[in-house]
Amino acid sequence: MLKPQDCIILIKLLANPGVEWSQRQLAKALCISLAETNAGIRRLGDAGLLRKDKDDRLFPNINAAEEFLVSGIKFFFPVKLGEYTRGMPTAIAAPIFHDKIALGNDPIPVWPDVIGKKRGVALAPIHPSIPKALRENPDPSFYELLALIDVIRSGRPRERNLATALLKEKLKYAK
Secondary structure, eight states: OOOHHHHHHHHHHHHSTTOOOOHHHHHHHHTOOHHHHHHHHHHHHHTTSEEEOTTSOEEEOHHHHHHIIIIIHHHHSOOOEEEEEEEEEOGGGSGGGTTTOOOTTSOEEEEEOTTOSEEEEEEOOSSTTHHHHHHHSOOHHHHHHHHHHHHHHHOOHHHHHHHHHHHHHHHHTTO
């Protein structure tokens, strides 16, 4: 059974194609422990979402990852909306959607974060370390993929369709 840290490991690898990560580097970039990283990589391999090349380097199985992220993640990690809070914009409020979706007057979805610069309704991230990881190790591609996945997890049909198309486009470059 996959765990939240497994998903953020997979998403980080998808967001940075061609980068060779050590487990220690991944753990530091994601603000999770080395043991969590090691176990997550093992579970991702068992699930067929990661493979090894002839030099024993890990890389994501793009087709399997796309299928999992588009069709499965919303069932494994359903959205939990919370109270009005300070945080980091996600889903349709993330920068990737600024020119694609008009927000209106409803509170924006945010990952709760005491250092966050925006206020909105709390949307629990896939893993609680995400806001800290993005704050300490900025990675726009990782942020974009996470926001797209949050729309797939939480959005209305039109928003989900747009996020799915954008996610598939981004994953083309991960191949």
